[in-house]
Amino acid sequence: MYQDFKLVEGRPAYVQVKEYLKRMIMKSVLQPHQKLPSTRELSELMSVSRNTIISAYLGLEEEGLVYTVKGKGSYIAQITASAAAPSWRLDWQERMNEQARMAEAMDLMKHGIRAERGTISFTSIAPNEKLFDLGNVKRAFLDRMAVEGEVLLNYGYAKGYKPLIDLLKQYMEQKGVDLAGKDLLITNGFTEGLDLVLSSLTKRSGAVICENPTHHTAIKNLRLHGYEITGIGMERDGIDLEQLEQALRRQSFDCAYLVPSYHNPTGIVMSPEKRLELMKLLTRYQVPVIEDGFNEELRYSGSHVSPLIAAVGQGNGVIYLGSFSKVLFPGLRVGWVLADQELIYYLESLKRARSIHTSTLDQSILYQYLLNGNLDKYLRKARTEYKRKYEWTKQCCEAYLPYNRLTGDGGLHLFVSFSEGADTRQLLEICKQRGVIFTPGDIFHTDGTGQHTMRLGFSRVSDEDIEAGIRIIGEAAREMFTQT
Amino acid sequence: MYQDFKLVEGRPAYVQVKEYLKRMIMKSVLQPHQKLPSTRELSELMSVSRNTIISAYLGLEEEGLVYTVKGKGSYIAQITASAAAPSWRLDWQERMNEQARMAEAMDLMKHGIRAERGTISFTSIAPNEKLFDLGNVKRAFLDRMAVEGEVLLNYGYAKGYKPLIDLLKQYMEQKGVDLAGKDLLITNGFTEGLDLVLSSLTKRSGAVICENPTHHTAIKNLRLHGYEITGIGMERDGIDLEQLEQALRRQSFDCAYLVPSYHNPTGIVMSPEKRLELMKLLTRYQVPVIEDGFNEELRYSGSHVSPLIAAVGQGNGVIYLGSFSKVLFPGLRVGWVLADQELIYYLESLKRARSIHTSTLDQSILYQYLLNGNLDKYLRKARTEYKRKYEWTKQCCEAYLPYNRLTGDGGLHLFVSFSEGADTRQLLEICKQRGVIFTPGDIFHTDGTGQHTMRLGFSRVSDEDIEAGIRIIGEAAREMFTQT
Incomplete structure (x- = not known):
């Protein structure tokens, strides 16, 4: 004993000695x-x-x-012995409810495609983390800590950090949102945000x-909350309005979940005209909308589009x-819900x-990062880099892939459809x-289709890997899809 | 227009001009x-x-x-007009489900006691935020950012940040926990953590x-999850085991929720002997335990107590x-669940x-704060200060309050019971x-009692306010409780 103690670097010695003795x-x-x-x-032994x-x-x-x-x-004190109670084992798996089982079954990190080294x-x-401007993040942290470090480390409010709420409200106002009667919750x-909204709504049709x-x-969270999902096909400029109206005529829906910009996974940006028609239609049928503002900041070109709200x-x-x-x-886990103030009032309590x-x-x-004006600078850098990458990826797809349809107006991904049967x-x-490796499109489909996407x-x-990778996919696709 | 623009300090000018024009x-x-x-x-006008x-x-x-x-x-571009769709208003309150309504009704921040200025x-x-060692927090941040800033700002894992998981496992092992077959999830x-556990369990008895x-x-979260609560009285050294056994004999329970150290709100630390008897009893009746490790670090004196786990x-x-x-x-929202690895596997997916x-x-x-050995130093400082405050508060209660029972073995609060009827x-x-102002004890009771606590x-x-405040409570109590 004692002589086997080994000091490691980077931690105070007395803490290590104390923990060893403990x-x-x-x-x-x-x-x-x-x-x-x-x-x-x-001291000699160790x-x-x-x-x-002495400190230990x-x-x-x-x-x-x-x-x-x-x-x-x-002297060593008398302590309650560990493992003194009878050790009882129960089968926790058997006690998991349907929600927990479903969350596990639909967990892509557990059942998705794993990249092996070198893939x-x-x-x-x-x-791409190489674009992160760490210097400005550090400065934002130190700036804010200097202003109110104690406040930041003590309890805050469920609704969010007031200066950030105010800044985000302004930000949304600049996107053309009328804030009257609305409020904002940080999530x-x-x-x-999605989970809170789905957790608070009464089910009527359950659809x-x-x-x-x-x-x-x-899809996962709608299912976890027990909703039936009706998926509407996508056209080149967004959701198929005719198909949507047919569905709306057929049955009633509790709400619509929509991703108007850089839609995941097709990358399609809904046209301004379609946005307007869509909102008219949903208003006529009185279907509220959960709008996913996904990546609407990553606009590379084209006209300005306003969110549905x-x-x-x-x-x-x-x-x-x-x-x-x-x-x-993404490491900063901050999002927000902007909605009717009455709704936000309840979401706040649930949160x-x-x-x-x-x-x-x-x-x-x-907050401080945005206040310091870093967003614009960062977006400029990010857009330039992603746009270049987007165009290069598109070019490689066009050169190597035997696709039927290729969509993606920007953002960080493209969506490929091969011929039916692939x-x-x-x-x-x-x-x-x-x-x-890539993500097969079936997991994004609400109706079990999409095997060819x-x-x-x-x-x-990297640019080289984009070309090499897409070339390999293209070769394999040609081999497979000509055989069938 | 334009001349009404006013530059404010602390934000880049071009961002302000851009936002004004937007x-x-x-x-x-x-x-x-x-x-x-x-x-x-x-440039002249503004x-x-x-x-x-130019930048704007x-x-x-x-x-x-x-x-x-x-x-x-x-030139100004053609953009989708805001407020172009018909504006439709719905009654969100009417769409809130029972869970959302209950969360709001039990929200103490909304319906609790508010302190007016000077109270x-x-x-x-x-x-107490004055105790916070901001310097070490800053150093921990900068240390960690220097090692892997990009990693910290990109997506992490649902289970948690690996170095912290490992450190917390060691930490729990030093509390005497056998880690075999167990795993740890950061929340x-x-x-x-409590919400995830309650969300994943199948309801059997629902009690x-x-x-x-x-x-x-x-109490709030158990109710939100639809559980029936059976509360067992507290003795000076923790839960009343006789009463507990009676309840266990009477009906079956899905689990027990227990706070063995610095129990909230009574401040009681369960004795080592009672912990052992409690675990034997619960094992006999096969009732799993959700153990709330609340404040077990804030030990001022007395023997070492091991957690139930x-x-x-x-x-x-x-x-x-x-x-x-x-x-x-508290501002750092980090907690953990240590439990059977099978259970953690499901909780991870739900999270x-x-x-x-x-x-x-x-x-x-x-992680870095703990690694740097700051916890021990901070706890030493905090314990000294809180212990002094605790003893002073106790002394004031003894001097001024006409209480029947006064409990609290340390921690950050004391619990006062007046005579029944108060x-x-x-x-x-x-x-x-x-x-x-203070917190009336009824909200902590599971059965509508506790009006006298x-x-x-x-x-x-502050020390002065502790004395002045308790003196005022004591005077008022004497006036009221002799009248009744």
């Missing part, structure tokens, strides 16, 4: 009322300074693990309408879910019940063996 | 195809440099709000057992919910579905008028 006590290697070596002795040992003993005494007898030395992976649509990213294909997380003016039929995750830093509030540090860093799961198997995320793939 | 465009003050002033003209105007125009052009005709100048408030049990504080009184958030060894019947919120910084993952920045700052809601009304949180009250 382990010995917990494992009953050191027994209650056993005398510890003198600080001088132990090859650390005597002060280190003091720490153990503070935790009630050691007691001192004046003039005699330090060219088109599965991610997360931003742990888009996903918590939701959305684009088909659509965001996998949304801007189109309804003082109407309150649109719930807007915003986030800078994809455009800025408080579930997680108290969103990290104040994350919120305040984002099977991208099989294609993936072949490509995987050749060192390339795939999504290519390019944000984190 | 507002004019969104409000249709500037009309589509209208020519903008030349950069030279506008009293900013010409470069500022460039920004607007990037957003598709302005277009340039070579040799002629800049002495004993309602908070949040840490957005204690509250998310939960807990201490009475107990943590209000737990340590007592069961390799058994998997205890789900431990941990958090440094109260001892360190991913609901909020992707906990802020990586928060996690990494906490009404602390009425007492609060009087005290409020005299400038003092109250909680006094002292962590954020």
Whole structure:
């Protein structure tokens, strides 16, 4: 004992000594009322300074693990023995409810495609971390800590960090939103926002309408909340309005979930005209909208498009879910819900019940980063880089892939449809063996179709790998789809 | 127009000019195809440099709000008109389900006691922010950003930040926990952990057992999840085991929710002997435990106590919910669930579905802060200060309050019971008028009792105010309770 202690770098020595002794006590290697070596002795045995040992003993005494007898030395205290109660084992899996099982079954991180080392992976649509301006993030942190560090580290409010709420309201106003009668709630990213909204709504028809294909997380969460999903096909400029009207005529829906900009996974930006027609239609049928503001900041070209919530003016039929995750830093878990103030009032209480509030540090860093005017500068840099990559990926697809339809007006991904009958799961198997992976499109479909489609995320793939990867996919596709 | 523009400090000028113009465009003050002033003209009108105007125009052009005709100048683009769709209003309140309504009704921040300026408030049990060691938090942030800033700002994992998971596992092992067959999930504080656990369990009896009184958030969340609550009375050394056994004999329970250390609100630390007997009893009746590790770090004196999860060894019947919120910084929303690995596997997927993952920045700052050995130093400082405050508060209670029972073995609050028949809601009304507020104890009770009790949180009250406040409560209590 003691001589096997090894100091590691980067942590205070006394903490390491204390933890070493604590382990010995917990494992009953050191027994209650056993005398510890003198600080001088132990300092020699463990090859650390005597002060280190003194601090470690003091720490153990503070935790009630050691007691001192004046003039005699330090002794191990009597502690409740671990593992003293009978050890009972139960089958937790058997106790999991349907929601937990479904969450596990639909968990892409567990059942999705895994990249092996060296594989060219088109599965991610997360931003490229090489673009992150760490310097400005650090500055935002230090600026904010200097202003109100104590406030940032203590409890905040469920609704969010007030300066950020105000800034985001302005930001949304500049997108043309009429704020009258509306309010804003900060969430742990888009996903918590969607979950809160779905958790609070009364089920009437229990049916939701959305684009088909659509965001996998949304499909998952709608299903977890027990909704039936009706998917509406996509045209080149967004959702198929005729098909939508047919569905609306056929049955009633509790709400619509829509991604008007850089739609995930097709990458389509809904045209301004279609946005207007869409909102007229949904208003006529009185279907409220959950609008996913996904990546609307990543505009490379074309005309300005306003979010759907801007189109309804003082109407309150649109719930807007915003986030800078994809455009800025996904690690900062900050999103927001902008909606009718009455609705926000309830969502706030639900959020408080579930997680108290969103990290104040994350919120305040984002606030200060935006206040310092970094968003515009960063977006300029990011857009330039992603646009270049987008065009290069498109060019490679056009050169190498035997596709039927290729969509994507920008953003961080393209969507490929091969001819009907093609099977991208099989294609993936072949490509995987050749060192390339992508996301098969079936997981984005609401009706079990889409076997002939795939999504290519390019944000984190190098130019060379984009070409090499797409060439390999193209070759495999030609082999497979001419055989069938 | 233009001359009414006013530059504010702290934000880049071109961002302010851009936002000003954007507002004019969104409000249709500037009309589509209208020519903008030349950069030279506008720079004079708005009293900013010409470069500022050039940058602002460039920004607007990037957003598709302005277009340039070579040799002629800049023009407002045609954008989708805001408020173009018919504005439809719906009654959201009417669409709120029972869960949302209940969360609102039980929201103490909305319906609790509000402190007016100058009031002495004993309602908070949040840490005293004056103790926060901001310097070490800053250092932890900068240290970690230097190591892997890009990683911290990009997506992390639902399970948590790996270095922190490993450190917390070690930390729990040092509390005597046998990690075999167990795993750890990082959550957005204690509250998310509890919500995830309750969200994943199949309801069998639909009944939960807990201490009475107990943590209000737990009562709220158990109710939100539709559980029936059976509260068991508290003795001086923790839950009443006889009463517990009677309840266990009478009916079956899905689980028990327990706060063994610095129990909220009574402040009682369950004795080591009772912990052991409790676990034997619950094992006999096969009731799994949700253990709330609340404040177990805030030990001022007395023997070392191990958490309940340590007592069961390799058994998997205890789900431990941990958090440094109260001892360190509540603003960092980081807690953890330590439990059977099979259970954690499902909780991880549920967490991913609901909020992707906990802020990586928060996690990494906490990790580095712990790694740097700051916890021990901070706890030493905090314990000394809180212990002093605790003893002073106790002394004041003993001097001024006509209580029947006074409990609290440390922590950040004391719990006061007056004689049966006393009404602390009425007492609060009087005290409020005299400038003092506290938390009436009824909200902590599971069965509508506790009208004669109250909680006094002292962590954020000055020594003078502690004495003055308790004296006022005592005077009012004597007046009221002798009248009745």
